[in-house]
Amino acid sequence: MSGRKAYVVGTADTKAAELCYVRDLIAAAGQETVLVNVGIQGGEEGVDVTAAEVAACHSEGPVAVFVNDRGQAVVEMAHALTAFLQGRDDIGGIIGLGGSGGSGIIAPAMQALPIGTPKVLVSTLASGDVSAYVGASDVNMFHPVTDVSGLNRISRRLLGNAAHAMAGMMQFKISVVQDDRPAVVLSMFGVTTAAVQMITEGLEDRFDCLVFHATGNGGRSMEQLISQGDVTGVLDITTTEICDLLTGGFLSAGEERLDSIAQTKLPYVGSCGALDMANFWGPETVPAQFKDRQFYHHNAQVTLMRATPEDSAQIGAWIGEKLNKCDGPVRFLLPLRGVSALDIQGGPFHNPAASNALFNALRATVVQTRDRQLVELDMHINDPAFAEAAISNFNEIYEQKGD
CATH class of the missing domain: 3.40.50.12020 (Uncharacterised protein family UPF0261, NN domain)
Structure with a gap:
């Protein structure tokens, strides 16, 4: 016994x-x-x-x-x-x-x-x-x-x-594998999978990478783990749950999203992953007030709704206010050529007006300091160069965290 x-x-x-x-x-x-x-x-x-x-x-x-x-x-x-x-x-x-x-x-x-x-x-x-x-x-x-x-x-x-x-x-207990690598958490969605997988591959020699699916509960679980002090850094590439929160989608992680970053002051690299979309189940679950919106039927169970410029401005301001409460090292990356696999030149959710509204709201809201910076990247979120930039920014602030 x-x-x-x-x-x-x-x-x-x-x-x-x-x-x-x-x-x-x-x-x-x-x-x-x-x-x-x-x-x-x-x-x-x-x-x-x-x-x-x-x-x-x-x-x-x-x-x-x-x-x-x-x-x-x-x-x-x-x-x-x-x-x-x-x-x-x-x-x-x-x-x-x-x-x-x-x-x-x-x-x-x-x-x-x-x-x-x-x-x-x-x-x-x-x-x-x-x-x-x-x-x-x-x-x-x-x-x-x-x-x-x-x-x-x-x-x-x-x-x-x-x-x-x-x-x-x-x-039948699971044996705990000894792993001396510090743990970092990452957020991913289907439309940002390429980016997060490349980032994980670039970090896993030094870090134990814990990837969370940004489906509401995934974001809450990630925030809980951060708050418990079990990780040493965050690469929050996919903040899509905030779009669901503010537009009424089904995959919100709640008003507390990003609060753990302010609480712990951990090294944080974030981005705009999948902020172009809110999630509903089948088409019949979409509220009537959205009937004239743009949709993409991901599969029989999931319907995606494109965020409008008005939505995007609200999302950018909300994130900016949250980031302003973070006194730890923060780098928030703006992929100017698209925030998801659907938001790409010729893609179904490519909408420059909405993207610019998001980026402009972040620029107007975030109070930039030495530790808190927006990083503008003239590339798509799933480009290899974006992954390299995310890794570079994380390594920089992670190495500086003890200064």
Whole structure:
């Protein structure tokens, strides 16, 4: 035994039999367990940690959790569970069972645990939009098919699969490969893949390059990793999520995008990658007010909308204001001949007026200093020369970071 335990979490007032079933399977697979109750209405038989013990970890005490309003109780119990788990030093993995209420309690606490800690959430909401439950973390969601309400021929099989997945993740650990290279993060999208791959190839002899897909959750995950202090530099080549944020697209990373750069003051090379587009799903998901816009159908599931000059000016000003809050070394690259594979001479999103609006807004907004500079490049973002410029600028500010 490693001393690490599988935490089995759920509302024992309604799901005691299912929780005990999962616990027993994990224990039979050789892993120690801790059964944690987060139910609001009792049901403590067989649990190792009572709901009252969890609620006591709330910053305002149990009185904040045990209230008459169920919705508020769920929110406050989620806060209490997060605090409870962060105070434990023996978590080898966590598995939770829940419907909407239980998932709402368990998922935020899972998200707060370190990336790499095994996390399994068996939730009746797993077949829909799970972004709120997974967030920027590595929560694995299992769909139970039937409701998590009693043990039957289906639930036994699927809850058993989830239990064995948790036991397997705890038993078969991934060996940590010793890598003395400092880690840097990069942001990429399909239309900037060529640039980021060339940059990665040019850096990987010195750095461990962690590439994030700029799909909203990807940007949030990257920001979280930066904030945790796990990386030494950033090459944020693809800032497209900001376009989605400001135009109503589906792949926004939120208002907090770029805040980690200001917070950590890490060496930062950014650029305008894919700021020419906002993302929607199928054509039927595009809001009616955009019906006269220019679109490109990337595939059956993804529809891209070209940013207008007005959008682009707003995006440039927004980024500029964020960069002005960054006191660390910053180089923001402007690829004047196009910001994506679609924004190229003869390409479907080539729009000089929109591009100029973006670049002019950045020029007008960014307060340039010795450490914070715009770098204008008469080239396309996917040109080899752009990758060379990104690498050169990063090496320069990285070497100077200790000065």
